[in-house]
Amino acid sequence: DIQMTQSPSSLSASVGDRVTITCRASQNIDSYLNWYQQKPGEAPKLLIHTASSLRVGVPPRFSGSRSGTEFTLTISSLQPEDFATYFCQQTKSFPLTFGQGTRLEIK
Amino acid sequence: QVQLQESGPGLLKPSETLSLTCSVSGDSISGYYWSWVRQPPGCQMEWIGYVYYTGSTNYNPSLNSRVTMSIDTSKNHFSLRLNSLTAADTAIYYCARYIRSGQYYMDVWGKGTTVTVSS
Numbered sequence: 001d002i003q004m005t006q007s008p009s010s011l012s013a014s015v016g017d018r019v020t021i022t023c024r025a026s027q028n029i030d031s032y033l034n035w036y037q038q039k040p041g042e043a044p045k046l047l048i049h050t051a052s053s054l055r056v057g058v059p060p061r062f063s064g065s066r067s068g069t070e071f072t073l074t075i076s077s078l079q080p081e082d083f084a085t086y087f088c089q090q091t092k093s094f095p096l097t098f099g100q101g102t103r104l105e106i107k
Numbered sequence: 108q109v110q111l112q113e114s115g116p117g118l119l120k121p122s123e124t125l126s127l128t129c130s131v132s133g134d135s136i137s138g139y140y141w142s143w144v145r146q147p148p149g150c151q152m153e154w155i156g157y158v159y160y161t162g163s164t165n166y167n168p169s170l171n172s173r174v175t176m177s178i179d180t181s182k183n184h185f186s187l188r189l190n191s192l193t194a195a196d197t198a199i200y201y202c203a204r205y206i207r208s209g210q211y212y213m214d215v216w217g218k219g220t221t222v223t224v225s226s
Contacts, residue, residue, distance in 0.1 A: 042218060043201070043218045046213065053210070089212075095167040101152075
């Protein structure tokens with residue numbers, strides 16, 4: 001199975017901050033990497049697919065990038081509604097696997 | 108817009124069988140892949156498998172021998188059965204639509220249903 005190592009596991013930041021979350025794949029997954037946002041009691045929401053493609057309707061302050069097997073989710077200027085848990089997912093091969101999640105909290 | 112809703116029992120005993128249904132509204136279930144994902148307490152998400160609208164399936168090998176997924180296009184829902192439950196199957200179970208058309212991602216998810224396995 002492909003292991004997805006996500007960091008940090010938690011992060012405290014303030015409104016307006018720029019934050020970066022990273023996922024590293026244990027082997028090549030090309031750009032088959034997705035990012036999701038999850039808030040307590042809500043359905044997970046797709047933010048970015050295929051490493052850097054912003055889902056329609058997602059604010060442009062969210063962006064994704066890839067460097068080899070390392071993937072980054074960046075929020076350029078945190079908004080109050082962005083405090084949530086974020087997780088990555090690889091869809092290169094079965095079984096599909098996920099990162100451990102990053103809990104983004106208000107400082 | 109498409110919405111998914113999981114339903115099923117919240118509390119089961121060890122060795123019992125879990126049966127969950129995901130009802131799809133706002134779009135036809137036909138033409139798509141549908142997936143189940145679970146998240147045990149304090150752990151990362153685990154992909155359980157998918158069912159295509161034709162009925163073909165693909166399961167996570169870690170659960171392969173205990174999982175069955177099915178789909179009913181007339182009712183616009185799909186289902187998960189997991190047998191021989193243990194406490195390790197305690198988790199929030201999510202259903203999701205799985206897009207597989209050149210790009211691969213889960214674009215719509217249900218809110219999840221909590222399943223507890225305890226004697």
